[in-house]
Amino acid sequence: MLSTSQLEVLYNKYYILLIKFATKYTRSAEIAADIVPEVFIRAYEKLKDKEGDEKSWLIHTTANMCVDYFRKSGKIKKAERIVCNEFTEEMKLHFIESEVEQALICNINNLPGQCKKIFLLYWGGASTEYICSSMGISIQNALNQKTRAIKLIKQSIAKYYI
Numbered sequence: 482m483l484s485t486s487q488l489e490v491l492y493n494k495y496y497i498l499l500i501k502f503a504t505k506y507t508r509s510a511e512i513a514a515d516i517v518p519e520v521f522i523r524a525y526e527k528l529k530d531k532e533g534d535e536k537s538w539l540i541h542t543t544a545n546m547c548v549d550y551f552r553k554s555g556k557i558k559k560a561e562r563i564v565c566n567e568f569t570e571e572m573k574l575h576f577i578e579s580e581v582e583q584a585l586i587c588n589i590n591n592l593p594g595q596c597k598k599i600f601l602l603y604w605g606g607a608s609t610e611y612i613c614s615s616m617g618i619s620i621q622n623a624l625n626q627k628t629r630a631i632k633l634i635k636q637s638i639a640k641y642y643i
Contacts, residue, residue, distance in 0.1 A: 488525045491535055496521075498583050499543050505578075506547045516546045581638060588637040592630050599623055600630035 483491070499520060503513035520543050528535060592600060595616075602612045612623045 483525050483528050485525075488521060491524060491528075491539070492521055495536060495539050498580060499539060501582065502540065503543050503547055506544065507550065512547075512550060516543065516550060520546060584638050585634065588634050589630075591637075592633060596626045596630045596633075599626040600634075603627050 496517065499517045500510075500513050503516050504510050507513055507516070520539060523542055523546075524535070524539060528538065589597065589600065589604075595618075598616070599612055602615075607615075609620055609623050612618075613620055616623070618626075
């Protein structure tokens with residue numbers, strides 16, 4: 482059994498990822514919001530204190546609980562049941578997308594102050610002129626900060642690209 486502090490670490494690290502995964506799997510944010518807390522309850526009860534592949538266990542448990550939901554609700558027939566131990570290519574793709582999106586958001590949040598502000602403005606569709614006038618900076622400074630942000634983000638998520 483995990484300690485509550487170990488469970489809290491897992492929760493903080495994987496909650497968003499599991500919610501996104503379950504939402505894509507079930508195509509319902511409400512169902513995902515019901516399933517994922519149950520996954521963490523199972524993790525608390527079944528995972529051991531030792532370090533291991535918690536992420537894989539959490540993903541497989543989430544997938545299993547999604548299928549269980551559909552079975553119990555009668556929304557899938559016996560012949561249509563998904564074998565959870567063998568992820569389909571679509572499920573793998575959704576998982577990877579969720580993981581990359583989570584890493585991207587985390588890395589944007591970790592950008593240095595002004596660099597982050599400028600990048601978020603660009604990402605939101607603001608023009609260079611608007612950014613410069615609203616922040617009181619030169620065009621070159623804005624472009625440099627945008628370039629710096631993109632470079633830092635690319636470096637931090639490079640492991641997701643083959």
